[in-house]
Amino acid sequence: MKSHVSALMGGSPHEVAERYKVVSPIELLPIKIDHVLIHGVLDRHVPIELSKDYYFKAIEQGSNVRLIVLPDVEHFKIIDPTSTAWDSVIDTICASRPL
Structure with missing residues (x-):
């Protein structure tokens, strides 16, 4: 079953890693x-x-x-x-x- 996050992102972190990196708050620091x-x-x-x-x-x-x-x-x-x-x-x- 897909999570709400993976549905929103269009895949899991392994499938669309770059999408997750772009929206990750820790990656946006400072x-x-x-x-x-x-x-x-x-x-x-x-x-x-x-x-x-x-x-x-x-x-x-x-x-x-x-x-x-x-x-x-x-x-x-x-x-x-x-x-x-x-x-x-x-x-x-x-x-x-x-x-």
Whole structure:
């Protein structure tokens, strides 16, 4: 069964590697805007190591980035306004906005 990502990309990373490289955020570093990564520890869809790897590489290259790790939160709870994680997401976004 094809994943949603491979359907969007027109193939798997092995089939269309260049497409994945072009849209990979870590390949676009350094990014010269402030940005925040919010990742749930229980995410089974996207391993937290991807966000950590991105964060450390971004810092190393001079990007202004923050990593917020939410314990006991899985992938879809971060975008669910009825979840207990939502307050953390909103607080993080609001704290990151310039006054």
